Amino acid sequence: MHQMGHHCCSKQKVKRGLWSPEEDEKLIKCLVTHGHGCWSSIPKLAGLERCGKSCRLRWINYLRPDLKRGSFSAQEERIIIDVHRILGNRWAQIANHLPGRTDNEVKNFWNSCIKKKLMAQGLDPKTHNLISSFTSGSYKNACNNTNNHPIYLQQPTSSIYHPHQYHHQLNSPQKMMVMVRDHPSMDTTKNTQEIPATFNVTSALPVQQPRPYRPLYDLISIPSTNFDYYQNNNLTNSNIKYPSVNSSANLESCVSLINSDNIGHKPISYSSLVDPSLDIGFEQFSSSEDNCIWASNGNGESFEEAAVEVQPTQQLSHCKEKDQKNYQEQRQEQEYVSMLALDESPFKFDESVEVMIKDISTGDTDKRDQINSLSSFNNTNFSNFEFEFMDSTIMSCGIYGNMSSSTDDQLIAWDC
DNA sequence: AAGGAGGGCAACCGCATGTAC
DNA sequence: TGTACATGCGGTTGCCCTCCT
Known part of the structure; x- marks a missing residue:
C-alpha cells in the first residue's frame, strides 16, 4: 500500500490505496452529519488521512446509498451500447441513463466486457462501424x-x-x-x-x-x-x-x-x-x-x-x-x-x-x-x-x- | 501445490472546467 | 481580469482473484 504524498494535496499526509472498513465508516458518518459541500474539508472533518478527491471518489463510486451494485442486466448493456454509439466515451453521461450506476462502473464494464463483445461481432467499439474484414x-x-x-x-x-x-x-x-x-x-x-x-x-x-x-x-x-x-x-x-x-x-x-x-x-x-x-x-x-x-x-x-x-x-x-x-x-x-x-x-x-x-x-x-x-x-x-x-x-x-x-x-x- | 496469465474492478492521475475572490 | 482552488471527468494503473498449466 502506498503511503506517499499526493500531488494535489502535498501539504497533507495522505493515505492511498484501498479503503478499510474503518475509513468507510468514518467517511459515511461525516457525510451523513455534514453533507459534502466541500470535499477538501471532508478528510479533516472525518478524521481521515485521505485527500478530498479520494473521499469524493470513494463516496461516489462505492459508499453512496443509491448505488445499484451487482452485474449489469442485458437491458443495461443495451442502453450502454446505444448511448455509447451516440456519445462515445462520455461515461458520466452514459451513466446518467442508468440509475444506480456510476461512470466508473460503466467504463469498467465497457472495457472488460462490451468492447470484446462488439469486436467479436466484427464491430469497431469506437465507432460501432463494421470492421472492414467483416464487410461482406x-x-x-x-x-x-x-x-x-x-x-x-x-x-x-x-x-x-x-x-x-x-x-x-x-x-x-x-x-x-x-x-x-x-x-x-x-x-x-x-x-x-x-x-x-x-x-x-x-x-x-x-x-x-x-x-x-x-x-x-x-x-x-x-x-x-x-x-x-x-x-x-x-x-x-x-x-x-x-x-x-x-x-x-x-x-x-x-x-x-x-x-x-x-x-x-x-x-x-x-x-x-x-x-x-x-x-x-x-x-x-x-x-x-x-x-x-x-x-x-x-x-x-x-x-x-x-x-x-x-x-x-x-x-x-x-x-x-x-x-x-x-x-x-x-x-x-x-x-x-x-x-x-x-x-x-x-x-x-x-x-x-x-x-x-x-x-x-x-x-x-x-x-x-x-x-x-x-x-x-x-x-x-x-x-x-x-x-x-x-x-x-x-x-x-x-x-x-x-x-x-x-x-x-x-x-x-x-x-x- | 506453485506460479503465471488474464480479467475485473477500485482507485489514482492529469487535465479541463467551474467558482470565488 | 487574473489567479488560486475545487470539482468533475476520462484514461490509466495496479491489486486481487480465478483459472489454467
Whole structure:
C-alpha cells in the first residue's frame, strides 16, 4: 500500500490505496452529519488521512446509498451500447441513463466486457462501424439471418441527419420485421416490433468523432388512415417532417390542423415538459388512441431543446439563469449541426440504401428504396447511411423510458 | 501445490472546467 | 481580469482473484 504524498494535496499526509472498513465508516458518518459541500474539508472533518478527491471518489463510486451494485442486466448493456454509439466515451453521461450506476462502473464494464463483445461481432467499439474484414454478404443473407449477428451489407463510413418516411399499408396485425441495410448494430433479436403503418426511418448519427451533439430532428408518425389526408394537404413532407431548426411553428400548426381536420379521430392533446435541473425534457404529441399520432425528436438530448423551442418564454422563465444560458448555447450548436446537415454537408451519398420490410403475420417482404423528402438533398448522392428507426431510437429497451411514464404507452418498445 | 496469465474492478492521475475572490 | 482552488471527468494503473498449466 502506498503511503506517499499526493500531488494535489502535498501539504497533507495522505493515505492511498484501498479503503478499510474503518475509513468507510468514518467517511459515511461525516457525510451523513455534514453533507459534502466541500470535499477538501471532508478528510479533516472525518478524521481521515485521505485527500478530498479520494473521499469524493470513494463516496461516489462505492459508499453512496443509491448505488445499484451487482452485474449489469442485458437491458443495461443495451442502453450502454446505444448511448455509447451516440456519445462515445462520455461515461458520466452514459451513466446518467442508468440509475444506480456510476461512470466508473460503466467504463469498467465497457472495457472488460462490451468492447470484446462488439469486436467479436466484427464491430469497431469506437465507432460501432463494421470492421472492414467483416464487410461482406448479400441482401439475401441478411434476410436469412437467423443468428444474433447484426445485419449489414455495407460498411457505413459516414452518415448525417436525414429523415425518410415510408408509407406502408398493412392489414392488421401491424407487426413487422424491419431490416435496414448499413445499420451496424441491427440485431435480429430486436427486429420485431409493433410499428405504425406509416413510420419514419431516420439517419441521424454522424460517424465522425467527436460528436458534441446529435443533430436535431423531429418526427411525427401518422396512422395510415389519415396519411392521404396529410399528404394531400402537403403536411407530410413540408410541414410535419422537418429538421427542428424551424420546428416550433410547425409543431403548433400541426396540432391545430390535426385537431380541425374533421376526419373522425379524437382531438390530440399537446403537452410539453422540461426539467432543466435534471437536464431532461421531452415533448410529446399524444392522442387517446394508441399509436394514432405521436411525435418526438427521436433522441433524448434534444427533447428539452424541442420543448424550449415551442414555448421559449414560458419554459425559460422557469429555468435558472445558468440553465437558460446552457440551453441557448446547446441550441446554437445543435442548430449549427442541423444547418451543416442541410446546407453544407461534407458527406457523399449514393443511392444504395434500401429498407426491407417484412410482415411477420404473412411472411410478405417488401423492399423499399429510400424516398428523398428534403429538397435540399435532391441533388445529393446518398450512401453510407447509418439507419435507425425512430422507435428503436426512442425506446430501444428503455433508453429514455425514465423520462416520463406517460410517454411509454405512446411509444413502441422492441420485443426484447 | 506453485506460479503465471488474464480479467475485473477500485482507485489514482492529469487535465479541463467551474467558482470565488 | 487574473489567479488560486475545487470539482468533475476520462484514461490509466495496479491489486486481487480465478483459472489454467
